[in-house]
Amino acid sequence: MWQGAPGTEDGPVTEIITDLYMSPLELLAVLAAAAMVMVRWLPPAARARVTIVAGAILVLSAIVLGMVGLRWQMVPVLTGSAFALPFALSPLLRRRSGRPARRARWWLALPGSLACLGLIATGPMAAWAFPIPAFPTPSGDFAVGTRVVQWTDPHRPETATADPQDRRTVVVQLWYPAQPSPAGVQRAQYLGRTAHEARIVSEALARYAGLPGVLVDGVPRAHTHAVFNAPVADKGGRFPLVLFSPGLGGVRTQNTAWAEDLASHGYVVAALDHPYDSAAVVLADGRTINTNIKSTGDDEDNKRAVETTRIRAADLSFGLTQLSRLDRGEIAGALAGRLDTSRVAVTGHSLGGAAALQAARQDRRFAAVIDLDGYPRDPGTGPFHQPVLALTQAITPETDSRYLPRLTEVLKHSTAESYRLTIPGAAHLTFMDAPLYLPPVPSMVGSLGRTESPRVVAAATLAFLDSTLRHKPGDLADALSTYGELSVYHPD
Known part of the structure; x- marks a missing residue:
């Protein structure tokens, strides 16, 4: 659009x-x-x-x-x-x-x-x-800025390469509350820092999905509402953090509409690219790392998913460590002193949701968890202490029969009150930007529509974050139930 x-x-x-x-x-x-x-x-x-x-x-x-x-x-x-x-x-x-x-x-x-x-x-x-996506206007009071950083973990070798000196690197995009920008200022490119990077990522996503790249050639032409490197908002104090992991083959920008809406309400969203897993990751030196993982649905694929989830969970914890260093001024950045690292949610879509659950169990610095239609993959499931919100697509006879029992088992392990919200009319891709640029086929992107899909997902997410991180008064279960069919899991 x-x-x-x-x-x-x-x-x-x-x-x-x-x-x-x-x-x-x-x-x-x-x-x-x-x-x-x-x-x-x-x-x-x-x-x-x-x-x-x-x-x-x-x-x-x-x-x-x-x-x-x-x-x-x-x-x-x-x-x-x-x-x-x-x-x-x-x-x-x-x-x-x-x-x-x-x-x-x-x-x-x-x-x-x-x-x-x-x-x-x-x-x-x-x-x-197949339109040029038009991003919904963020519903909060803040303007939105965005930045991209790249961090290397000196303590973790990169297992996807044979080089023993190679260390795990992640690319992180931040969306944050910003000062209003002048009228006519250039808005951030979708999918990348530049038009060239956006085309690389778009073509990689199309290849991963098995689509001719020409069908979605409008996607890298889109611009979002955020402004690259905009000054941080001069009000709002210290902002709660939301870390995000995309789906298998997904990229850090796949939930831009959701991230911008959260940032407009005073959250800092940090979305990760996972090299060798995300469809394409363009590094600061210009190199592009394409995914070497392809979903097949067989037993070997399940084993890879477990290992990939483990690596992603470690990436999320490393990302939080770096953000804490950024807040303390140990890493240079405009957000120093503005990140509230005592109020952090870990989130993800699909396999990223599984990684968020595993990261929360292993790292108690995360105070809340949001799983956007992700099948849990953690083989060491045990008690974890954070409240969880699991948003799921509409359950049909075609849904994997193991999904709900496995998700229910995990939610019952939380020692805090947790929630499963099934959104009527939602499909797996409803929980990302896909409804904005793919054909409105219900089996693919759901039946909520291009405008309603991002609105519902963001609104339900904000209700949960405001309650768990900001301790906003009110009945959270009542607020969530307005968006779908809610199941509440009380701690034993």
Whole structure:
């Protein structure tokens, strides 16, 4: 979706463009192409004028779109107009040369016109199915800033390489409460620090999912609401922390809408890239590390998932150690003295949710846990002391029959009150940014819709964090139950 500048008033034209997920120039090209097809059916006095105007608009639009980057969704539009163009121009050229104009009989022209219009209509339909994602406006009072850091753990060897000197490195993106930025300031690129990094990550995600990269070529064109390296907010005191681990093959930015919303409410979100596990990790020196893990569903895959979860849990604990050092000023950074490391939640999606559960059991510095539809993988499940919120997709006959019993077993191990919230209409990908840019197929991204999906996930998460980290008064169970079917697990 293409958005106007912040603070501008939306009118009818803007609403049409938003609904079609097309830029004004793309929409203009579609209308000109349709007009070119319809010339045959206009009154004779209007045909020449419409042909000239529509043709000029179409050619200029195609040239400009080619210069700024033509999306594949516009190919059928230009193809349909190319078929119609000779038939629209021929009568005009023949008349100019003094020859009588020839027009096909209506019953011959009608099938061709309908075919061209159908081809042109494919463009808006494809743009709607695979749009440039438009991130929902964060609901909190703070503006949002973002930074990317890279940390190496000198005490842990990198087990994915044969080099005995290689040490485990993680790339972390921080979203934090920021001072308001001037109007018109450049917003952060989605998926990467630069457009080049965003394309690398987008192509890697498409390969991992088995999709042609061209289908999601609009994703790396998106910009979010955060501003890179914006000054930290001068109010709000010390901010609670939320560490996040993405799903298997996922990347640190996969939950950007969620992270921005939390940051706007006064949290600092630290999302990790896990090298050799995340689809693509671009390091500070420009090297790209692609994943060497592929989910297969067999027993060997389960063994790898257990080992990967163990490594990720260690990454999360290391990330918290580094953030504590950052807060104390041992690592240079604008957030020094602004992180409340006594109020920390560990979270994750899918395999990242499993890693969050394991990290919490092993590291009591984490005060709360959020598992976004993750199957627990910790082989050493035992008592842990943090309250847990597990958000799950709608349970269907196709859901792994082991999922709920295993998750229930883990939740009952907590010595604090824990919750499982099943969100009606949610699918596994509902809990990340995917509904913003994938086709709204319920089995894939759920049936909540592009706007409602991120809103519900963020709202339920905030209710839990405000209660457990900020000790906000109120009935947490009652607040959570407004978003779905709630099960409460009381400590024995």
